[in-house]
Amino acid sequence: MIFYAQTIKKVRRCNASFDRELQNYEKSIRKSKNVKKQRGGLVLSKVRYLNLKGKDMQNVDFFRYFFKHVLKTNTPIDFFSWHVYGATVEKVQDKIRLARKLLDEYGLTECESILNEWNYVRGWEDDDWNHSKLAWRGVKGASFVAAVMEMSQYEPVDM
Numbered sequence: 239m240i241f242y243a244q245t246i247k248k249v250r251r252c253n254a255s256f257d258r259e260l261q262n263y264e265k266s267i268r269k270s271k272n273v274k275k276q277r278g279g280l281v282l283s284k285v286r287y288l289n290l291k292g293k294d295m296q297n298v299d300f301f302r303y304f305f306k307h308v309l310k311t312n313t314p315i316d317f318f319s320w321h322v323y324g325a326t327v328e329k330v331q332d333k334i335r336l337a338r339k340l341l342d343e344y345g346l347t348e349c350e351s352i353l354n355e356w357n358y359v360r361g362w363e364d365d366d367w368n369h370s371k372l373a374w375r376g377v378k379g380a381s382f383v384a385a386v387m388e389m390s391q392y393e394p395v396d397m
Contacts, residue, residue, distance in 0.1 A: 260303075260304065260307045263304075263307075263313070264307070264311055264313045267313055267314055267315070268313065268314075301320075301337075301340055302340065302344075305340065305341070305343075305344040305346065306344070308344075308346075309344060309345070315346065315349055316349065316350065317349060317350035317351075317352050317396070318337065318341060318346070318349055318350070318351055318352065319352040319353075319354045320333075320337055320351075320352070320353060320354070321353070321354065321355040321356060322334075322353065322355075322356050323356065323357055323358075323359035324358070324359060325358060325359065325360045325370075327382070327385045327386055327389050330353075330356060330386050330389070330390075331389055331393060333353075334351070334353060334390065334393045334394065334395045335393065335394065337351045337353075337395070338351050338394035338395070350396035350397070351394065351395050351396055352395070352396055352397045353390070353395050353397065354397070356386065357370075357374065357379075357382075357383075358370060358373050358374065358378070358379050358382040358383075360373070
């Protein structure tokens with residue numbers, strides 16, 4: 239697999255716009271055309287950017303924008319990789335279903351949905367973050383991982 243991954247921090251640091259990032263994705267994927275592997279990406283979770291028109295875009299809006307760009311430019315995409323973090327198995331399940339729904343909505347029915355990063359996270363700040371880190375090392379974190387893996391077997395996710 240050829241992954242195109244760009245970290246949010248790097249993009250923010252260089253003030254890249256959504257549209258420039260999508261052009262970088264397209265160039266990277268096209269340069270790998272002679273490689274006999276699956277090509278795709280974008281390896282993002284929660285995004286918050288400003289596109290060239292100054293519109294604040296995040297989450298589902300960004301993914302829709304990305305899929306429209308892929309279709310408009312006829313950029314190959316064999317898989318769509320994404321992340322999710324949450325404190326319930328239901329949240330992960332909802333995101334799995336949403337990713338597949340969005341891919342299908344844009345006619346990308348053969349595109350694999352790859353959940354390549356996930357974990358128990360109650361929150362990203364202060365006590366919630368400390369609670370999350372402790373949970374990872376204990377029964378709660380292990381139970382969450384086992385429950386997500388079991389649930390995922392019955393959901394429309396490819397990896």
